[in-house]
Amino acid sequence: EAQVTQNPRYLITVTGKKLTVTCSQNMNHEYMSWYRQDPGLGLRQIYYSMNVEVTDKGDVPEGYKVSRKEKRNFPLILESPSPNQTSLYFCASSPSKGQRLRLFFGSGTQLSVL
Amino acid sequence: DQQVKQNSPSLSVQEGRISILNCDYTNSMFDYFLWYKKYPAEGPTFLISISSIKDKNEDGRFTVFLNKSAKHLSLHIVPSQPGDSAVYFCAASRNAGNNRKLIWGLGTSLAVNP
Numbered sequence: 001e002a003q004v005t006q007n008p009r010y011l012i013t014v015t016g017k018k019l020t021v022t023c024s025q026n027m028n029h030e031y032m033s034w035y036r037q038d039p040g041l042g043l044r045q046i047y048y049s050m051n052v053e054v055t056d057k058g059d060v061p062e063g064y065k066v067s068r069k070e071k072r073n074f075p076l077i078l079e080s081p082s083p084n085q086t087s088l089y090f091c092a093s094s095p096s097k098g099q100r101l102r103l104f105f106g107s108g109t110q111l112s113v114l
Numbered sequence: 115d116q117q118v119k120q121n122s123p124s125l126s127v128q129e130g131r132i133s134i135l136n137c138d139y140t141n142s143m144f145d146y147f148l149w150y151k152k153y154p155a156e157g158p159t160f161l162i163s164i165s166s167i168k169d170k171n172e173d174g175r176f177t178v179f180l181n182k183s184a185k186h187l188s189l190h191i192v193p194s195q196p197g198d199s200a201v202y203f204c205a206a207s208r209n210a211g212n213n214r215k216l217i218w219g220l221g222t223s224l225a226v227n228p
Contacts, residue, residue: 042220048215058215
């Protein structure tokens with residue numbers, strides 16, 4: 001089954017404790033991206049990757065890191081989480097050619113930073 | 115500043131009737147528009163899209179209309195079914211190089227009552 005898999009689904013942590021949210025897709029998509037969803041602000045892009053070893057900042061990259069060492073994986077790293085990073089996070093992927101902007105999303109990761 | 119606005123947070127319709135979800139945008143450079151549907155505890159899924167060179171696109175029960183002069187698009191669902199109950203997001207994009215950047219509305223929660 002074609003899918004984008006995020007883990008964990010729920011995460012509660014404390015300020016400053018490094019964490020990684022994993023994202024994996026099995027559709028051989030070149031493009032991957034991370035979003036956060038907040039009430040009243042909607043979905044905002046954090047980082048994106050056009051292909052392996054090619055990443056760039058989205059609209060709200062501060063406090064986040066990403067890496068793209070393999071085509072299927074695109075982890076989101078919070079080196080020192082803060083309470084303002086409490087949010088619902090979505091990973092998404094799409095092919096680069098054709099089907100433009102038709103993103104496939106993971107089921108989301110609800111993060112709470114205390 | 116919301117560039118994509120969905121002014122109705124919620125909508126309730128009777129099964130079998132038409133559902134009309136509206137979306138307004140402010141940036142005349144947007145050239146591609148999409149609708150995504152989201153069920154609870156899942157990520158958004160692509161529903162239908164339209165290019166700015168068209169004014170209508172139809173896919174089964176779903177039709178999207180675009181009025182560029184009014185900077186307005188709408189999603190029509192006919193006939194509505196209880197399984198259509200979800201949050202619907204409008205998203206817009208413009209040609210901005212390689213990034214598949216989407217600007218999202220805040221969503222409209224549709225309830226289809228049996």
